[in-house]
Amino acid sequence: MGFEIVLNLLWMLVLVIYYQLEAIVKFFIQPSRKDVSGQVVLVTGAGSGIGQRLSVEFAKLGCTIVGWDVSQKNLNETSKVMEEETGKEFYAYTCDLSDREAIYKTAEKVKQDIGRVDILINNAGIVSGKTILKCSDSMMQKTMEVNTMAHFWTLKAFLPEMLERNEGHVVTISSGAGYFGVPGQVDYAASKFGAVGMCEALHQELQHTGKTGVNVTCVCPYYINTGMFEGVKTSFMPILEKDDAVARIIDAILRNQYLLMLPKMLYLFAVMKSLLPTKALLVVGKYTGVNAAMDDFIGRKKVD
Template sequence: MEKGLISTFFDIIQSLATAVVVLVYIIYSYFEAFWRLLRPKPAKSLAGEIILVTGSGNGIGREICLQLANSGAKIVCWDIHKGNNDALVKSLRKLGAFAYGYMVDVSDRSTVECFADKVRKEVGEVTIIINNAGVAPCQEFLKCNPQLVEHVFKVNVLSHFWILQEFLPNMIECSKGHVVTMCSFAGLKATRNMVPYNGSKAAIHGYLESLKSEIRHHPKKPDIKFTTVYPSAVNTRLFKGLCCRFRFPYFTPVLEPEYVARHLLNGLKREIEYVYCPPHIPLYLFLENLIPNKARGAVTDFLMPLFEPISTTSNKSQLDSHCTSSSL
């Protein structure tokens, strides 16, 4: 009995000591975050890195590769569309970049495994992964084709698993690497008619938080960085054929791929964990949490954009002036 009391007492003391350490660390982190607002972390050089970019043939992926052209890194371009990807690689080489193009269906695990081996043999071990490939169907949930739903999750989520399982072990072994992931504002705040897409982006956010925790507790304590990007609507081919209606365009603006790519690469070079485009997204999420649950739906309907397939709109000519090709 006495031993049990002593053991309980020491457990309480240990818990209190741990709580104090955590509190001190939180305070330190606040000061560090404030300091970084005043003096951002210097941008690291990417020279000599081997950077894998998925979905490189179009949109944001293409812009990422073009903005990496003068970085001194080897750029590995994966895309399912061979023509677009080959044209990109040709452009990159004209700019003096070390570029390698592969036609890869990232949704297929065996294909990812095959081309991962090919990259290791022909280029070297990938040191930076930019998971950017994605699809975004727009349809009412009950009308979604089951095969389409599976395809969305294979491309948007499972492809990340297959790619990371191929390249992460070497990063852990070398204690060096950086995983950059294109998520979405839609992974934090949902919109209707986009259930599979929103679900896939929420899954990305969730698996990354879990993976980071595993890496943090790994016995080797590898120095692997993570950057996750949360853009709002982006003017890409991903959402062609959609009507995107905004009540407040300045609140959730349609961003250009160049803008998102620039902020993503800034996050990569400065090792920023979360990159939001536009930057006021965290403020919106914070303020939303102050609103009673019952009222959140009304606030969402008031502020957030509405995505609809153009073919379902009742008066297409009237809506055209409000429609934008975009990716959320």
């Protein structure tokens, strides 16, 4: 091994220790929140659940909110809530995120109507909740299109302008299912693993190319009480409260945190997953009830 390589490895080790210590300090003394007032936030799937709450809460922080959703009815509902809680305008666009051309067209319209987007939140998601052979081909395809592929197209539409300014924020609402595969989520987990992988590679790519002003946040929550996972049973960890989850997501974005797992226990599971043998993990899945959680899944009824 050449002298230069050894020197580089030693320097890398010093930096790894430094950043590990920094992470410990940041755990106790969190970095300050950034000011986002006046910024444009685009939220996909803004018509319901997490997307609706993120829209309203970012509006309260002084942001202009652009909401996309396939359901006009849901968008109307968010407009109503926005008006009641903030008195602010909600710029709503119907867009089917499983349609690449519709995404590009809607993005162009947003650029003409509003201008640049500062914070892009890829939040929209769907779940079939079916075991692999019971899930239709078209449903599996749609899950991949909405939960994963749509992120590519929104990025292609809005990232160039962020790169030009070396400023902006890309947020991926993935899931705990983006780290852990459980029964009844074969297609969903595939799509969410895809979103996590995309987010991780994008983050590395931005750092590698010097675009460190464009922040990336990857959110991986456990079940949240929005109705999306109606019927899910959890004996081990309680289902998260929507408002609490949204407050934590906003906090992570404002502190430019890269990875947010909710609850914190998921970080421990991620470590366990890397260390334990597969058979031990199967036992953990069985005795925590996690593997049976989707057995009585109902989910959302089809949106209008």
